[in-house]
Amino acid sequence: MLKIERLKLFSNSKEYLQFFTLSFFFFCFSLLYKYYNYTKLHEFDTYITNATVLKQYTKTKIKPNGKEKSYQVLKLKSDEGFEFYTIASKKTPSYVGKDIEVEFYTDKIDFLAYLKSFFAFSKITKVPKELTHKEQLLRALSTKHKNNDIAAIYKALFLAMPLPNHLQQTFANLGISHLVALSGFHLSVLFGILFFLLKYPYTLLQSHYFPYRSKNRDLFFIIALLLGLYLLFVAMPPSLLRAYAMLVVFFILYDRGVEILSMQTLFVSSIILIILFPRLLFSVGFFLSLSGVFYIFLFLHYFAKHSKVSQFLLLPFWVYLMMLPYSLVLFGNFSLYHPLSILITSLFSLFYPLSLFLHFIGYGDLLDGSIEFLLSLEPHAKILHLDSSWLYLHVSLSLLSLYKKELLTLLLFESLAFFIYAIYYVT
Numbered sequence: 001m002l003k004i005e006r007l008k009l010f011s012n013s014k015e016y017l018q019f020f021t022l023s024f025f026f027f028c029f030s031l032l033y034k035y036y037n038y039t040k041l042h043e044f045d046t047y048i049t050n051a052t053v054l055k056q057y058t059k060t061k062i063k064p065n066g067k068e069k070s071y072q073v074l075k076l077k078s079d080e081g082f083e084f085y086t087i088a089s090k091k092t093p094s095y096v097g098k099d100i101e102v103e104f105y106t107d108k109i110d111f112l113a114y115l116k117s118f119f120a121f122s123k124i125t126k127v128p129k130e131l132t133h134k135e136q137l138l139r140a141l142s143t144k145h146k147n148n149d150i151a152a153i154y155k156a157l158f159l160a161m162p163l164p165n166h167l168q169q170t171f172a173n174l175g176i177s178h179l180v181a182l183s184g185f186h187l188s189v190l191f192g193i194l195f196f197l198l199k200y201p202y203t204l205l206q207s208h209y210f211p212y213r214s215k216n217r218d219l220f221f222i223i224a225l226l227l228g229l230y231l232l233f234v235a236m237p238p239s240l241l242r243a244y245a246m247l248v249v250f251f252i253l254y255d256r257g258v259e260i261l262s263m264q265t266l267f268v269s270s271i272i273l274i275i276l277f278p279r280l281l282f283s284v285g286f287f288l289s290l291s292g293v294f295y296i297f298l299f300l301h302y303f304a305k306h307s308k309v310s311q312f313l314l315l316p317f318w319v320y321l322m323m324l325p326y327s328l329v330l331f332g333n334f335s336l337y338h339p340l341s342i343l344i345t346s347l348f349s350l351f352y353p354l355s356l357f358l359h360f361i362g363y364g365d366l367l368d369g370s371i372e373f374l375l376s377l378e379p380h381a382k383i384l385h386l387d388s389s390w391l392y393l394h395v396s397l398s399l400l401s402l403y404k405k406e407l408l409t410l411l412l413f414e415s416l417a418f419f420i421y422a423i424y425y426v427t
Helices: 013-041 111-115 133-144 148-159 165-174 184-209 215-233 238-255 263-276 278-282 284-303 308-330 338-360 364-376 388-400 405-426
Strands: 046-062 068-078 083-088 099-105 122-126
Touching: 013 111, 013 263, 013 278, 083 099, 111 278, 133 148, 133 364, 148 165, 148 338, 148 364, 165 338, 165 364, 184 215, 184 238, 184 284, 184 338, 215 238, 238 263, 238 278, 238 284, 263 278, 263 284, 284 308, 284 388, 284 405, 308 338, 308 388, 308 405, 338 364, 388 405
Parallel strands: none
Antiparallel strands: 046 068, 046 099, 068 083, 099 122
């Protein structure tokens, strides 16, 4: 039986140019709209906004007279979409996950800082007494776990709350920071759960009332709507936003007979996201997530004809090696436990859906022992100081390897060299 070949999204350079020109036009329009919103900040000396407290921690500094001064640092995300840092009294109670009203000074905020993130002196003008649904879930997670660190991990996994600094360091040392950053894997698990729950009820309804409709298409759009609401609920973290956009774009293209597992679809979905959300240009999480998908597609580009078993076994090692230069240059953390992240990542594919199910039935603490064991490891990590030019070299070689298999071999050896150097450095 002949297999129908799917269409390419772009068939020639002219179509690429047309898409790029149109995208550039819409990007400029989007940027102008952001600038218009930015000008509203400077209508007065201060600006009042409603914001969610993403992170809160105590910081201490030494004053010129030698005395210590402690204060709270708050990371906030406004309802308008911009993120900023501010400080508060050390006696300020924890507002993590809470929606508050803040008035901040705008005189030192330029447009670039507005797009990235900025610091501003502020004062909290209103703290609602009633709990939001998100706060209620956060408190429920806290009561399910005796260990605050474990509760914080589940808050990151389920509600995209940032980890405390010491946990971020621990996960970076173990090379598993990506596991607690909501992304494509987490979204695919949620999609699978919703599909399983909705498939049979919808099939029954369809067979009785609208048999002429496409079941799979309808189910996809229902699930996409529910996942979109979840994305809004967790404040649209960049890696999850990328995964959601690709899910929608990929389905629309697949439904129209277009090949989806290609660099073209990755390029298109990325451009659409940047047009809609220009701040993603300054998001490290977005580019790390994008790079991870790129290397999966690069692997499939050259090894798609290999058996599914060999692909399943080799892909985790491939992605680890390809992403290692990013980890070393951007974060610098490495330990002898770092390579074990390949195994931990594989086990996580079972842990995540199981932990969701256990929390749903009221036994969310059953897996706490496994997390405690992970946190008890002493990786004795070291900081590698690598120049960013090494990462530029790695990215350039990665892009060029799309066109020459010999360059792919060179890319693999270059990544192995990073790995050997890191092992040598920590030993």
